[in-house]
Amino acid sequence: MTIPPFALQRHLDALYDACRRRPIPAEPDSLRDAFRNILGLAGRRLPTVSAEMLSAVDRPNHTEEKIRLSAGEDVSIPVFVLVPKSRPPYRPVLVFPGHEPGIQYCIGNFPDPETAQIHRTANDNYAEHLAGCGYLVGAAEQRGLGERLAGQVSGGEQKRSCRELSFTYMMAGRSLMGERCWDGMVAASYLLSRPDVAPGGLGATGHSGGGATALWLAALDERIRTVVVSGYFCSFRESILSISHCECNYIPGILNLSEMGGLAALIAPRPLCIVHGRQDPIFPYSGTVREFETVRRAYERSGAPEACRLADHPGGHEYRNSLSQAWLDRWM
Numbered sequence: 001m002t003i004p005p006f007a008l009q010r011h012l013d014a015l016y017d018a019c020r021r022r023p024i025p026a027e028p029d030s031l032r033d034a035f036r037n038i039l040g041l042a043g044r045r046l047p048t049v050s051a052e053m054l055s056a057v058d059r060p061n062h063t064e065e066k067i068r069l070s071a072g073e074d075v076s077i078p079v080f081v082l083v084p085k086s087r088p089p090y091r092p093v094l095v096f097p098g099h100e101p102g103i104q105y106c107i108g109n110f111p112d113p114e115t116a117q118i119h120r121t122a123n124d125n126y127a128e129h130l131a132g133c134g135y136l137v138g139a140a141e142q143r144g145l146g147e148r149l150a151g152q153v154s155g156g157e158q159k160r161s162c163r164e165l166s167f168t169y170m171m172a173g174r175s176l177m178g179e180r181c182w183d184g185m186v187a188a189s190y191l192l193s194r195p196d197v198a199p200g201g202l203g204a205t206g207h208s209g210g211g212a213t214a215l216w217l218a219a220l221d222e223r224i225r226t227v228v229v230s231g232y233f234c235s236f237r238e239s240i241l242s243i244s245h246c247e248c249n250y251i252p253g254i255l256n257l258s259e260m261g262g263l264a265a266l267i268a269p270r271p272l273c274i275v276h277g278r279q280d281p282i283f284p285y286s287g288t289v290r291e292f293e294t295v296r297r298a299y300e301r302s303g304a305p306e307a308c309r310l311a312d313h314p315g316g317h318e319y320r321n322s323l324s325q326a327w328l329d330r331w332m
Helices: 009-018 029-039 113-121 126-132 162-171 176-193 209-220 260-265 285-301 321-331
Strands: 051-058 062-070 076-084 091-096 135-140 202-207 224-230 272-277 308-313
Touching: 029 176, 029 209, 062 126, 062 176, 076 126, 076 176, 091 126, 091 176, 091 209, 126 135, 126 202, 126 321, 135 176, 162 176, 176 202, 176 209, 202 209, 202 321, 209 224, 209 260, 224 321, 260 285, 272 285, 272 321, 285 308, 308 321
Parallel strands: 091 135, 091 202, 202 224, 224 272, 272 308
Antiparallel strands: 051 062, 062 076, 076 135
């Protein structure tokens, strides 16, 4: 195959290879601090918990509370808290929906029975499922999605503001991923402050763009006790650098710090499960397997090899309620 004389792919491949990614240190705090810095989180202090109940709706298996949390800087976070009808205390789990099909389907609110059947069969209702298993679930709407749009909106029926937010935050020395992690930290503080939750830390999970937030948050915030990451974990090179993705996936300078396996290794020895479809078309499984080797080695060095798992399935870009529930049940 003849390469056009002015094509840039060789240059990009060489640039990737030249980036000086750090080896995973025995003491991970310096790398964690470096991640906070490139995300725009360095030096920021979480606000005092400020929560307002907006509504409480009785559902068949839980009560659905809608809470407004203050994230500081005149930013509010809508969090749907699904409270089981069993007796407290409850094991708490933070849930992050991705771009599609949105937070309402994730918490089990569908416009009609046919839609409900389709999306429950596809495991899109993972927040509702966990609440049905007895977990207290806090499903946080992410910046740029759902009710949290900016001025410029794209995406057709699935409206989003990821592009405008990503570029605005970049030009201010921040990142959309960092702001989503910040919101996750605020939501974590709120859930841990509730009198109906059991002590011992939080679980976290998410799919696709929600899996991204769950992974980054768990790497940065050690209050996350165990995490299930679905439909995201893969090498940057084989996913967001090779396949068209939403702007919210791109973080300036990340390749000079680590590939994705190095990020996930910061979670060790806390339990980490990677749920991934072998036919995922946008986060190729080959890159998942390759980066998981870094994770596996980190957990071996930390003396907890059983606390990490690559739970693959034969499908594509899909969540798996059974795999997620089994992991959380084991470790929470």
